[in-house]
Amino acid sequence: MKETKNVYEGENRSLHMKERIGYGVGDFANNMMYNPVNTFYTYFLTNVAGLGAGVVGTLLLLSRLMDGVSDLIVGTFMEKIHSKHGKARPWLLWWCIPFAVSLVLMFSAPDFGTTGKIVYAFLTYNLAVTVVYTAINLPFGSLAALMTKNQTERGYLNISxxxxxxxxxxxxxxxxLPLVNFFGGDSAAWIKTFIIYGIVAIIFFLVVFFTTKEAVTETAEDTGKTENVNIKEALLSLLKNKYWVMLLGIFFLNSTVNAFIGVNVYYGQYIMNDDSLVGSLAIYQNVASFVAFAACTVIIRRVGKQKIAIAGVTISFLGYAMVLLGPTSYVLLYVAAVVKGFGNAALSGVMYGMLADTVEYNDWHSHIRAEGLVFSANSIGQKVGSGIGSAALGWILAAFGFVSNSAAQPESAINGIRTIFLYVPLFIFAAMFIILLFYKLDKEYDGIIADMAKRK
Known part of the structure; x- marks a missing residue:
């Protein structure tokens, strides 16, 4: 009697819905830190801690460059440290509480004087982002490639x-901002707000740990095919992996444009005279994104990741461009937010799945499989991009004469805010479009997997 194959076992397995959702909630937890850093941290340092915009820009750039080094360190440890819970999952268990504690410390503003505030901001930012966020986010990102080699399932994981x-x-x-105002609007109110976010993050990271498993790691161990990775050779192999290099550029540029989202708070306060605008735009954009994610789930198997990504950057470009027709029109701002939401979701819905596929290409092309380094080295592009974006935001504000912790700004500063909000993203999305035209791995992937299967 022929034995029925269990599709939920093995390295090419299908995934239960519980696993897809359980994996996905990890990025809800990550955004308890990632989103505030991009959206509010520059504002927090200038308008709550009272630091100069130029100082903030320099501080963030130096920190992000250090952050890139931490990615390689964590990626290296991932390749060396093995736990009974797997290669990536145990990191979520080890680092979820430090994640919450460091998040609260980063959004605290003790009165240490100007120099003391700068030192405190530098230390707490690097503790939270350079050390803790890296130690939990890199393993989380690598986990998708360790749960299954099934390309479609990886696409579903990325969408989740x-x-x-x-x-x-x-x-x-x-x-x-509503929570900060509810708690009193002072620096202590920011601490209370981020205590809540920290608790939420702990809970959701634990959900990921208890609902996922690393089938690829288990299969390698069961068949005796685990190997010690030579870090130098693995890094060199990535530089020869053309698709990984392309995605390095995409992640770099996408993180740069995301860092400029921090200008939304300033645009709302100083140009629209509406502190609630940043929250309203986020709701419109993200509701549109949820709809787009649902569409991606249906078409990803038929269309492929590259075409969806190209559509995403094109739609995002149009969303930013249409604001030029009426920069202070609420109708245009909200319609543009919806368009941006569709575009951003299309790109974000496939880019991590595309990155996971480069693991297999690297294995096929260079005979080196190193999930931790693929995601950690690529994360450097994200963090350097984010650092350059955050630094440029602070520097441009300073160059245009922005006055920290002031209810009013000179006309030159207003022009600087407009420049960042209206024009910078257009150039970035145009560059991403050009890079994606050369990505052909979707067409080659099935052949690569079949070829590797013959090697075993």
Missing amino acids: KMVFAFGGGMVVSATT
Whole structure:
């Protein structure tokens, strides 16, 4: 009698819905830190801690460059440290509480004087983002490639991840300033707000740990095919992996444009005279994103990731461009937010799945499989991009004469805010469009998997 194959076992397995959702909620937790850093941290340092915009820009750039080094360190440890819980999952258990504690410390503003505030901001930011966020986010990102080699399932995992990422981002964007005002509007109110976010993050990271398993790691161990990765050779192999290099550029540029989202708070306060605008725009954009994610789930198998990604950057470009028709029109701002939401979801819904596929390409092309390094080295692109974006935001504000912790700004500063809000994203999305035209891995993937199967 022929034995029936269990499709939920093995390295090419299908995934239960519980696993897809359980994995996805991890990015809701990540956004308890990622979204506030991009959306509110520059504002917090200038308008709550009272630091100069130029100082903030320099501080963030230096920190992000250090952050890139931490990615390689964590990626290296992932390749060396093995636990009974797997290669990636135990990191979520080890680092979820430090994640919450460091998040609260980062959004605290003790009165240490100007120099003391700068030192405190530098230390707490690097503790939270450079050390803790890296130690939990890199393993989380690598986990999808360790759960299955099934390309379609990886696409579903990525969509689940991004649905919850956008959900977490929407919640944080929409509730942070209202919660701060509810708790009194002072620096202590920011601490109370981020205590709540920290608790939410702990709970959701634990959900990921208890609902997922690393089938690829288990299969390798069962068949005796685990190997010690030579870190130098693995890094060199990535540089020869053309699709990984392309995605390095995409992640870099996408993180740069996301860092400029921090200008939304300033645009709402100083140009629209509406502090609630940042939350309202986030709701419109993220609701549109949820709809787009649902569409991606239906068409990803038929269309492929590259075409969806190209559509995403094109739609995002149009969303930013249409605001030029009426920069202070609420109708245009909200319609543009919806368009941006569709575009952003299309790109975000496939980019991590595309990155996971480069693991297999690297294995096929260079005979080196190193999930931790693929995601950690690529994360450097994200963090350097985010650092450059955050630094440029602070520097441009300073160059245009922005006055920290002031209810009114000179006309030059207003022009600087407009420049960042209206024009910078257009150039970035145009560059992403050009890069994606050269990505052909979707067409090659099935052949690569079949070829590797013959090697075994």
